[in-house]
Amino acid sequence: MISQKIRFFRSRIPAFECTPGCHDCCGPVMTSTHEMSRLPVKSDAEHEAALTNLSCPHLGSQGCQVYAERPLICRLFGTTPRLACPNGNRPEEMVDPAIDRQIQRFFVETRHVLV
Known part of the structure; x- marks a missing residue:
């Protein structure tokens, strides 16, 4: 059910x-536990270093290392006025406002953890 959503x-x-080289959307973000389970496990030290740098532990020198599996919040960045x-x-065409509202409801109704 969650996978389908x-x-x-x-x-x-x-x-x-x-913009090449920009990683403004690669800060500390929250994601559903389901999405998190699909990402490679990072060590506590990697998480702490990323948090200290206000970045994501999956951000590498060439950009996002989990781009195909990046969380919904990362995908939304730049597609809705709230995350310009x-x-x-x-x-x-920006994300449909009705879909954006459904995603926001999903965020509220689903347990999230820090990436």
Whole structure:
């Protein structure tokens, strides 16, 4: 059930080109425990170092190391006015407001943990 919801939401979030080298959306974020279980396990030291740098433990020198499995919150960045890209990048069509509201409800109703 949760997997189906996540797949549904992912399919409704539009993609767009980011500014090369920008990682503004790669800060500490919360994700559902289901999404977290699909990411590689990082050590406590890796988590602490990322938190100290206000980044994500899955951010490497070449960018996101888990891009295909990145959490919904990461996918939303730049696609909704609430999470606008500071560089002004965005898809031609922003995420549908009804889908955005459904995702926000999912966030509230689902247990989340710090990535």
